[in-house]
Amino acid sequence: MIERIDDLPDGVIGMRAVGMFSVADYVDSIEPEVERVEAANVALRLLLHLGPDFSGFGEGAWGELTRELRTTSFHRGAVVTDDSTIRTGIALLRFALHGHVRSFGNEDYAKAASWVAA
Numbered sequence: 001m002i003e004r005i006d007d008l009p010d011g012v013i014g015m016r017a018v019g020m021f022s023v024a025d026y027v028d029s030i031e032p033e034v035e036r037v038e039a040a041n042v043a044l045r046l047l048l049h050l051g052p053d054f055s056g057f058g059e060g061a062w063g064e065l066t067r068e069l070r071t072t073s074f075h076r077g078a079v080v081t082d083d084s085t086i087r088t089g090i091a092l093l094r095f096a097l098h099g100h101v102r103s104f105g106n107e108d109y110a111k112a113a114s115w116v117a118a
Contacts, residue, residue, distance in 0.1 A: 002029035008047060009117035013037065016049040022058035026065055034072055043075030044099070045116045050081035051106050066093060074099030078112040081105070 002025045005014025013033045017025070030048075037044045057065070069077070070093065077099065079090050087103040094101050104112035 001025060004029075005047065005049065008113055011042070012045045012047055012113065012117050014047045014049070014113075016051065017054040019053065019055050020058045021050070021054065021056070021061050021065075023060050023064045026061065026068065031068070034068075038073075044073065044077070045075050046077045047113055047116050048077070048079050049106075049109065050079065050083060050086060051109075052082075054081070054083075062089075069093060069101065070096050070098075072098065074101055076116045076118070077101040078116040079103045080109050080112045 001018045002021070003016045003018055005016050008014040015030055015033075030046075034044060034046070066089070074097065077097075079086065079101070081087060081103065082105050087105075090101060090103040102112075102115065104115075
């Protein structure tokens with residue numbers, strides 16, 4: 001399930017994964033927000049928190065997320081997680097992405113929020 005994070009600076013879309021992250025979560029929660037920002041022709045700033053309540057990706061969800069990340073134009077995107085596999089994946093993908101995308105550990109959540117808002 002995806003929950004919206006409301007206590008972020010203006011212009012930042014924040015999403016928190018709780019439990020298993022599914023393809024439906026992306027399609028129903030994140031994709032409409034990204035499309036709304038693109039239609040408004042403003043810079044996309046997205047923070048995705050895969051914190052302690054995140055239990056993993058459901059079937060096909062990691063592939064869908066990374067496929068969408070590669071085709072989306074970001075001003076800045078931050079993935080916040082302590083999962084080293086996800087952080088490594090983001091580090092490898094960032095060269096194929098359109099814009100600045102970084103990963104941060106959970107202890108650096110506030111730093112990630114500030115960075116993505118800049």
